Amino acid sequence: MPQHTTLSSPSRRGLLSAAALGGMGLLAGRARADTFDFHVPGGPSTRPMTTTYPEKGRMIVQRTRPPWLETPFDVFDTGVFTPNDQHFVSWHWATFPTHVDTGSFALKVHGLVERPQALSLRELIYDLPRFEIAAVSQCAGNSRLYAQPRVAGAQWANGSMSNALYAGVRLKDVLDRAGVKGGATHVQFGGLDEPMLPDAPKFVKALDIDHARDGEVMLAFAMNGQQLPMLNGFPLKLIVPGWSAVYWIKMLDDIEVTDHPDPSVWTTRSYRVPDTPNHTVEPGQKGFGMVPITRNLPRSFVTNLKPGDSVPVGAPQPVRGIAFGGDRGVAAVDLSLDGGRTWQPTTLGRDEGTYSFRQWQATISLPARGAHTVMARCTNADRVVQPMRRVWNPGGYMSNQVETLDLVAA
Amino acid sequence: MSRSLRTALLAGLLAGSAPALAAAPLELRPTPEVDLPFGDDIGFPAGPGSDVIASNCTACHSADHTLNQPALSREEWHAVVDKMITAYKAPITPEDARVIVDYLARVKGEP
The missing domain is CATH 3.90.420.10 (Oxidoreductase, molybdopterin-binding domain)
Structure with missing residues (x-):
């Protein structure tokens, strides 16, 4: 064990007490501010939010130890770079300095x-x-988390x-x-x-x-x-x-x-x-x-609207989000309002480099009252396009199908 | 946020051209020892086998790791426990592994 580090001794706070008390049912958590509900079927849908991890702001607790801390999705609407205190956290072993x-x-x-x-x-x-x-x-x-059927592993949204x-x-x-x-x-x-x-x-x-x-x-x-x-x-x-x-x-x-x-x-x-x-x-x-697993694949997300949001019928509605091209830059982000039959371009934001998030924006109009879907699709500079078919594999890895956002026009 | 941080970075780290970087004033601040809230885990719900799963599994990970998993079949739970043993070298006896799979199938439910 290196001399210059202080390791997170499992006996110091967590391990022994967790092992000793694990059979005694629920223990009161410390300073758990609130919970977040992902609204997914097939398993626990809510997670605690926390601000108790060092140098970290409000994060979703996917696992306490070793920490899996998820970035709340609304953070991605605030800028192209993720604040350090809300950059996600994932460790394989709990014994780190x-x-x-x-x-x-x-x-x-x-x-x-x-x-x-x-x-x-x-x-x-x-x-x-x-x-x-x-x-x-x-x-x-x-x-x-969104694999269907669900699979074991870190249940990241x-x-x-x-x-x-x-x-x-x-x-x-x-x-x-x-x-x-x-x-x-x-x-x-x-x-x-x-x-x-x-x-x-x-x-x-x-x-x-x-x-x-x-x-x-x-x-x-x-x-x-x-x-x-x-x-x-x-x-x-x-x-x-x-x-x-x-x-x-x-x-x-x-x-x-x-x-x-x-x-x-x-x-x-x-x-x-x-x-x-x-x-x-x-x-x-x-x-x-x-x-x-090697390179990332293209992905894109709407960040200013949430599933189930209501938007005014027939009115201009700004839609914006982020995309990344994987191991190539973002060439285009397109939107579809008709389930992928037709696509309309979006305007890309400033290019921060091949491997960065790229912001995009567009204005849509939902013509009739009722349920609508908005799909966002990234094409990278190698012309690799997000697939329409859902990605599924036993490990739940490399999900990158076109995201579908359900909206209501009213 | 990126502009101001980036400006600070450029001013602090990247002043001048690359060969002149010896003058860059970046110093990494020694950090105080951080306190990890590892004691916040909720533990396994009490019931048959809860002591066995706690004593075998929480050496490496908190109970919420397991409790946040979806409902899985017994076969899938068996594969998960087997991977913990064979890939990650969890010292779980075959008898305890059976108790753990039973506990998970009961507590987590089947899909």
């Missing part, structure tokens, strides 16, 4: 390198060229995604400083979080060497102009623009250059999807291959 000594923290670079490194934060901040990029961090299981402007250094520059040896094929990343149990697998992910050296994968020590919140990976986080957040290792302190693909269960067993179109299969279907 509750304090990091910025003076003694070291990023180790080892394995197939000429000059193994132990880089201080000061060296990262002052000795390497600065790099900045805007990127969406999205959990591979974002929107799993649409709020395990956040957009930030990251500042730090290119991974390429760090690797060049260490000198990658011939024969290297992959780079594996680990953080200060450790498994709870001695035999459990440490959480690691890997990229192939060309991806790691593409000049966009970077190590961030700042997001939106501030140092990272502890729960988002202080003091250093791997940013893999356009790729699923599972690769964005938090509290990054270990980079190993290797000559083999990631052998860990986090790639060989978890975070895998069918190799079928849109990663979609029928429930119970057999006989398809499974591949690791």
Whole structure:
């Protein structure tokens, strides 16, 4: 266990009491302000809201420990960048530091390198060229709550995604400083979080060497102009623009250059999807291959209207939202008011970069009283279009079908 | 919000061109030890097997992880518990695994 960190001792507040009292039924939560109702069938629909996590504002509690904190969706209507204090939070293991000594923290670079490194934060901040990029961090299981039929896993609604402007250094520059040896094929990343149990697998992910050296994968020590919140990976986080957040290792302190693909269960067993179109299969279907989750796919959301909202019939109605193109930029966001038969364009907002949220807006008019649907569809720069058919796979991953918003004209 | 933060970032982190970055004044603030509200978990509802699921499962995750899951079939619950054992190395005995699946099927209901 590293000397410079203070780990969240499970005995200190949570584990033993939870284990000891778990059989005694409901315990009173601390300062749980209110609840949020996702209105989904097939399981618990409400979650507590909380403001009790450090450096975090009002968040939806999907899991107390290790924390899964979801961004309330109304945050996405407030701007193209997600505030740090409402950036979603997801950890695999509960044993991560509750304090990091910025003076003694070291990023180790080892394995197939000429000059193994132990880089201080000061060296990262002052000795390497600065790099900045805007990127969406999205959990591979974002929107799993809406899978039909429902599947096990983190029951995220649409709020395990956040957009930030990251500042730090290119991974390429760090690797060049260490000198990658011939024969290297992959780079594996680990953080200060450790498994709870001695035999459990440490959480690691890997990229192939060309991806790691593409000049966009970077190590961030700042997001939106501030140092990272502890729960988002202080003091250093791997940013893999356009790729699923599972690769964005938090509290990054270990980079190993290797000559083999990631052998860990986090790639060989978890975070895998069918190799079928849109990663979609029928429930119970057999006989398809499974591949690791990699890049994000295009998505778009209406942010200024909620399901069931009433709008004036026949009147101009502004509709706005956010979109992202996945591993390519947003080329277009279109709306349909007739179930996808015809589409009308929207006006895209300022381009903050290939991997960022992109705001969009349009004005619609609902011609008749009664129920209507608004569909939003993103097309990325590779002409990859959100599918109309619902995405379903056993892991509940990579949901990106066209969203349908039910409105009432009155 | 992005403009002001970005302006601050640019002024603070990116003053001048890239080669001049040694002058950039960013310092990471040492953070005080944070306090995680891990004791807020509600625990498992009492009933047959609740002690077994609490003692086997809450070492790694709070009960709300489990209680927020949808209704699943016994087969699906078995697969979940099996993955905890075989992939994530939860030291759960076969006997306890059966008790846990029974508890989940009863408390969570079937789809």
